[in-house]
Amino acid sequence: MIEISKIFHFEAAHALLGYDGACRHIHGHSYRLIVTVSASASSRGYLPAPGLLFDFKALKKTVQEQVLDKLDHALILSTEYLNQHPHLAQAENIIEFPAEPSAENLLIYIRDSIIQAFPQDVQLERLQLYETETSFATWHHTSTENTKN
Known part of the structure; x- marks a missing residue:
């Protein structure tokens, strides 16, 4: 299987109600989002022309419109x-x-916002959302999930 990933950045603030710590206060992050998709590709040989599994520009447009904006x-x-x-x-x-x-x-919001925007043959495989350089959450597709309904 071949996957492609694209990295995005956005700035946002939030607060966590009920949290017993500093994050209960409004504070901001410079988020980094990594979106990974896969698509059907032949297990033999190269991809046919134009040689793309999925266009990075299309991935960027989807995430920009559905999430970053x-x-x-x-x-x-x-x-x-x-x-x-x-x-x-x-x-x-x-x-x-x-x-x-x-x-x-x-991550759940981001997944739900972009998953239906991809063509049927493109599968959202993984999302990683970094709040800091060393702290992030990951969502990944599992074979038992039906995420295209």
């Missing part, structure tokens, strides 16, 4: 956080998130 330079807060801090609802570029916007939950 929404999350970049946004303040991402859960509905419950906004209910407890109603004055924040008036701030600019707030994204009301249905769950606490942890790296893990953001």
